[in-house]
Amino acid sequence: MDILETIKQRYSCRSYQNKPIEPEKLETLMEAARLAPSARNVQDWRFVIVTDAQTRRRLQHAAADQEFVGQAPVILAACSCTNKRMNLCGQPYASINVSIALEHIALAATSLGLATCWIGSFKPQSVRKILNIPTHIEIVELMTIGYAADEPKSPKRLSLDQIACHEKWNY
Numbered sequence: 001m002d003i004l005e006t007i008k009q010r011y012s013c014r015s016y017q018n019k020p021i022e023p024e025k026l027e028t029l030m031e032a033a034r035l036a037p038s039a040r041n042v043q044d045w046r047f048v049i050v051t052d053a054q055t056r057r058r059l060q061h062a063a064a065d066q067e068f069v070g071q072a073p074v075i076l077a078a079c080s081c082t083n084k085r086m087n088l089c090g091q092p093y094a095s096i097n098v099s100i101a102l103e104h105i106a107l108a109a110t111s112l113g114l115a116t117c118w119i120g121s122f123k124p125q126s127v128r129k130i131l132n133i134p135t136h137i138e139i140v141e142l143m144t145i146g147y148a149a150d151e152p153k154s155p156k157r158l159s160l161d162q163i164a165c166h167e168k169w170n171y
């Protein structure tokens, strides 16, 4: 699938079929994450792949009780094993590196006929407890993955001239 077509097809899916993801597809998603770029190539992402129904239900409660979270056959907990920041710009490795890998996953999932949703509304301390994640590991985001039971909505987006200008800041 053409990359821009895949980008256009991705949307936040908030209703999933009761159908597991094939192990080969799940492996392809993790491969897409593995190949992501990262600052200094630290590859600090670590994923916990959750399929157990009871654990997913507990994660749903930790994620503001968003019902579709427990409904999705797979929930990823996307973590980072570094709390370093980039020397000059000061940006954290964790959120940037893990987010790139997660979006690789989201786009790869779309190209395989799967749907995803980023989940930022979660209590890290609860997720840590449920998944046994050590305290030195940063839990960056959760992501639901599965076969969609809803229809894509057309995205509301700013226009190009609202988000990009040429040569100097001009907004």
Ligand SMILES: Cc1cc2nc3c(=O)[nH]c(=O)nc-3n(C[C@H](O)[C@H](O)[C@H](O)COP(=O)(O)O)c2cc1C
Pocket: 010, 011, 012, 013, 014, 066, 117, 118, 119, 120, 121, 122, 141, 155
């Ligand atoms: C970092 C991040 C956190 C998000 N957290 C949630 C969430 O907790 N629950 C939810 O339903 N959607 C969540 N979303 C989805 C956004 O609401 C969605 O991406 C946005 O409205 C644009 O819609 P689209 O993804 O369908 O294009 C999150 C998205 C991002 C990138």
